[in-house]
Amino acid sequence: MNIFRHFEERVEAALASLAAEGALPAGLDTSRVAVEPPRDPSHGDLSTNAAMVLAKPAGLNPRALAEKLAAKLKAEPSVTEVAIAGPGFINLRLNDDIWRAGIPEILRAGVGAGSSDLGAGEAVNVEYVSANPTGPMHVGHVRGAVFGDALANLLEKVGYRVCREYYINDAGGQIEVLARSAFLRYREALGETITIPEGLYPGDYLKPVGQALKAEHGPALAQMDEAQWLPIVRDTAIDAMMELIRGDLSVLGITHEVFYSERALHKSGAVEKTLKLLEDKGLIYTGVLEAPKGEQSDDWEARPQTLFRSTQFGDDTDRALKKSDGSWTYFAPDIAYHLDKYNRGYRTLIDVWGADHSGYIKRVKAAVAAVTDGKAEIDVKVCQLVRLFRNGEPFKMSKRAGDFITLRDVVDEVGKGVTRFMMLTRKNDAPLDFDFAKVMEQSRDNPVFYVQYAHARIHSVLRNAKEAGVADLSDGALAGADLSLLKDEAELGLIKLMGAFTRSVEQAALAHEPHRIAFYLYDLASAFHGLWNKGKDEPGLRFIIAEDRNVTLARLALIRAAAYVIAAGLEILGVEPAEEMR
């Protein structure tokens, strides 16, 4: 049970009954009423702002309304104390048993702890990574990939039906560059000595593509005109690059359900159809855009183009759908793509992009609004840059041809779990520092280690408990423990924090902010480590008390539950919990 949500319902019920008695006007908007943990635990277990929020519309003094509401809430069975504080907060103190009851629930749920039905099965589309299929993934892609994947996990956790999607930009000019680069490697495979000119991709990763082309086609391609060989080489190269990318993603544990091809949109006529749709809405015209104000580009000249009236939807300028030569811009098929998502039934769309695309947000939001008549929500999450360090020194990124740090370089050095966790220790729109040495440090200021250590310590206790002769450590047996024996402030603090897990997960999901899970886990680990050390000062608080089986069982239940919550949280982040630190 989510205690916070339960009490939100109780507050609503109390308000309704006040309304029925005529003490409140009927039909008040209660959407701003919240039940939260108070910032200062000494104020109680729960706090509601209901009286302050509703005082004005009800035409009442906040404290007077609080008095009435407090009287109702006092009657709730699990409420032991009601206090009115400050400008009209109502603080509730609950019977500790209602918090303790969370432990057997967690033990039953296991790593399913924290799940909820908030999303009610609603379909959500999360598009992330979508790196151009022109080479292996590099370090700049990692954050967005991890973020998108964790966000998808998070939404699933609270009951959304999530589609993980990758948009393949397989139609632009960079694909021709890829094809020409691969063709060179093909000629190399045939025995020619090649030099790779400026502007083509020099990376070694295209060598196998050249070999594959040779194996399949022999020398035949070399006899053809570019117009003939290019489509062949292109298709082979794209397939090979997507294979490469899928492999890279798999080392981070990422799998997309849908890979959506931009070229398919062109082929199917979806782009024309979308343009027609916009035309029918009167949102298309031919015009000339103003010169950009930034650094002057020499080759700018005024040209009439097919434009979309995105300014009608809040964009800064109208946007080109066709280039001056009449071919589509990148934007045109992207509109068709988002419309396609809508037509596949998604009303909530989430795009995860790198910081360098932030200037593109408004036009896509405008396009989605236009093309769906405002019926779809689109949230664009931009991941800021990751700054790389080693021992505090900025990492020198060579700009030389083909020389970059890949996703695999990172994962090979620090591992999947550390990479994923670290990428989620900042909110997405703040830059992130990633120090190869620091993330491997075993100390409190490394959150991955700190959280994993808490989990490992719990398992260490459980191993010791077995040796100390606790016969049945099953979840069922622990769930039956007499939890009223958990009375210490530190124990209850841990219990209450776990009781807020579901709420934290839901809040993180609604905000589309997986980093909050990482911070929650750090807090939980801190509460656990604190309890552990308290047992050093006061031996009576140790988890395993040889002469008191009941207390031992209760405490093992507590920490077993804590381990499940940590594991559940880590699962959202896509990190495997450690049972031992090595």
Next chain:
RNA sequence: GCACCGGUAGCUCAGCUGGAUAGAGCAUCAGACUACGAAUCUGAGGGUCGGAGGUUCGAAUCCUUCCCGGUGCACCA
């Protein structure tokens, strides 16, 4: 010039979509191991929440306007 994102303790950052006396880690200082792993914990000091206005019962959070840093600014993808 415009847009977007940041600006919170000496440093790195949270701050639960407007709540109460703004919180963590690092660093500094003072403490806790004959150990369920001290790889940890307890405590102390440290703040004009970039500046100035505004909105209201109440602002780090919303609005306006400046300042600083980052990112991006026709047809690229």
